[in-house]
Amino acid sequence: MVKAVIFDIGNVLIEWQPERYYDTVMPVAEREAMFAEVDLHGMNDVVDRGGDFRGTIYDWAERYPRWRDAIRRWHDDWIEMARPAIPHSVRLMKALQARGVPVYALTNFGIGSFDYATGFYPFLTEFDRAYISGHMGVIKPEGRIYEMVEEDCGFSGAELLFTDDRADNIGAAHLRGWKTHLFTGPDGWANRLVDEGLLTEQEAI
Template identity: 70%
Template sequence: MTIKAVIFDIGNVLIEWQPERYYDARIGEDRRRAMFAQLDLHGMNDVIDRGGDFRGTVYDWAEKTPEWGEEIRLWHDDWLEMAKPAIPRSVRVMRALRAKGTPVHALTNFGIGTWEIATPAYDFLNEFDQAFVSGHMGVIKPEPEIYQQVETQLGLPGQALLFTDDRADNIAAAAARGWHTHHFTGPDGWAQRLVAEGLLTESEAQ
């Protein structure tokens, strides 16, 4: 079946998302390793991505673990510094697809509160034909329901969709529903995949 829409993950596809790198710069690698070994901060973030209150969730974790309270609160108070920078070539190919009339959507694990912070900071996040944001959907990747919701809302089967994500488990879940997939390991490979699919020319994919 012809690909009728392209779907982008956001974290580490359009915007770098490396909390560990952020904390290494703030508190040093040794302290960061100790904190992440003790605390499942990515699990905390999953609560937010499912629709949990951003500040409330982070501050609750900080209160429950006072020895790391200041550091945990940074997840909320300095979040935009964690979610940076943009990945320019990915943004360019997203815009090139839209310029050619290809529907382009986002499917992202993102909280309601973090989305409200990110969308004014990154203009391209407002350019999708539809943005499927887990916090608003109440379900996260790689749970099958989130892919089903996308298919239903778009009125398209998986075979009509091409999806890129940096996480292999998210890709596997989409592929299991028949989606065309690309495991994102960098913008160059993704651009070449779009060329190979005939969605962009070499010059358009630069």
């Protein structure tokens, strides 16, 4: 029996598309060259493990003078990469809570970037428990992060239903016995919540 539902945030509750943003501020060929040369997602992992939001990105930018200004945009224009919200997913979160189902977040998110995001998306402050990788010092899909969630909430994997847009994150949770759903859009997630008996079809609209 599911006793708590766990949402990833990026591309589940909020779109997270850095490449799409960069394609609006520089030629696609330049963006492709920059991403090929600079491990920007690796840089973001440092932030997600608890690295200083601005300091990490600005330090990274200094390593690549050709791309310095563009890399700094990862901090300066961050909210442009993390938008818009996915309204149906937010409604599902609130519908579960209205039914008394605890809703948690489990997200790879930096300390500073998460605090910044809450100013734009107030619902990020409304989880019953929020497991933010920056505060935990470990990121998905490393097994320890799932273990830490279990230790904190007191539920076993079989009592948790987790959705994430990345197959590797889902796979790691599945290995711990969690119930999982690979998020490809809110409609499929809504159907899964109905199938689990957590929401009615009307509540899941």
